[in-house]
Amino acid sequence: MSRGPQPPSLDFAPDQIAPALLGWYDRHARMLPWRTPPGSNQRTDPYRVWLSEVMLQQTTVAAVAGYFHRFTARWPTVEALAAAPEAEVMAAWAGLGYYARARNLIACAGAVAARGGFPDTRDELASLPGIGPYTSAAIAAIAFDRAETVVDGNVERVTARLFAVETPLPAAKPELTRLAGLLTPQHRPGDFAQAMMDLGATICTPRSPACGICPLLGPCRARAMGIATELPRKLPKAAKPQRLGRVWIARNGPELLVETRPARGLLGGTLGFPTAGWDGTDAGPPVAADWSDVGLVRHVFTHFALDLTVLTGIATGPARRGHWTPEAGFDGTAMPGLMRKAWALAREGGP
DNA sequence: AAACCGGGGAC
DNA sequence: GTCCCAGGTTT
Secondary structure: OOOOOOOOOOOOOOHOOOOOHHHHHHHHHHOOOOOOOOOOOOOOOHHHHHHHHHOOOOHHHHHHHHHHHHHHHHOOOOHHHHHHHHHHHHHHHOOOOOOOOHHHHHHHHHHHHHHHOOOOOOOOHHHOOOOOOOHHHHHHHHHHOOOOOOOOOHHHHHHHHHOOOOOOOOOOOHHHHHHHHOOOOOOOOHHHHHHHHHHHHHOOOOOOOOOHHHHOOOOHHHHHOHHHHHOEEEEEOOOOEEEEEEEEEEEEEEEEEEEEEOOOOEEOOOOOOOEEEOOOOOOOOOEEEEEEEEEEEEEEEEOOOEEEEEEEEEEEOOOOOOOOEOOOOOHHHHHHOHHHHHHHHHHHHHH
């Protein structure tokens, strides 16, 4: 039988790592709203695991906690979430970013409710919208005690350092996944996955790892070599281009002109004010008005930076785009960060 | 394989 | 301010 490349000879046996890490986790696990404490036999609710893991994609515990509380208070079960109006879910997600996640969340809730609950295997989970290799392994391990290997950015960093993998990401990803698999125990795989992520978040941090208090200090090869802070190596990233655009904030008596963006693409499906010039469109004002330039909003997206000129005005004709909504009770927090900034500027300098 | 998706924290 | 971080889907 053909074998892949064998690991270099190590100073430790891979199966020694899980017991050491689990011992540390039993003492130092972070208390998180979606987590059941280590050792407790409390059942882990797959709905809460799924919701937290989707929210945590590309973001941090601190950013997610408030959203998680609001979602679970309002929609305590996946069936409740599946039954919610889409616009309410999008509004509750506003500010968290990557809005395709919210659209996939809604689609996934519908699929899970229709089949009578979450599947309990990684492959079935991975077939659901918005659930890829990371999230499927995390739910299978944490909620269903399956011995799946969970690989996120924390696990990549811990593993790269432990084994001193010097190949830059993203090319190193398959090797790091294979090495992480060598560490994954059959017993308590969910706690092990969470322990790896806690270690990466609190001790084995990107810039200033606290190696002195690390439970894996002994076996860590990068630490021994003095290159822990340099790993994982990454290919240099391209500079972000600068884009320019305009946003129009129009009033008509007590009403504001707002618009729901197309479901796909940039800020897809989110509420905001009509814009042009930065997102592939080049439309004129959405309504006739005597526009005043009240300033510039700067915002940085994943792959470009944006300077958006904010224009305010009193409508003198019918709206060509969007719809009028009463300004009284208008909730700026139902919009993404970019539109919140524009709205804040308009309230300072607008009519 | 590469491009497309926002926002927050550390420094 | 500037740098750095972080999964899934689509093409």
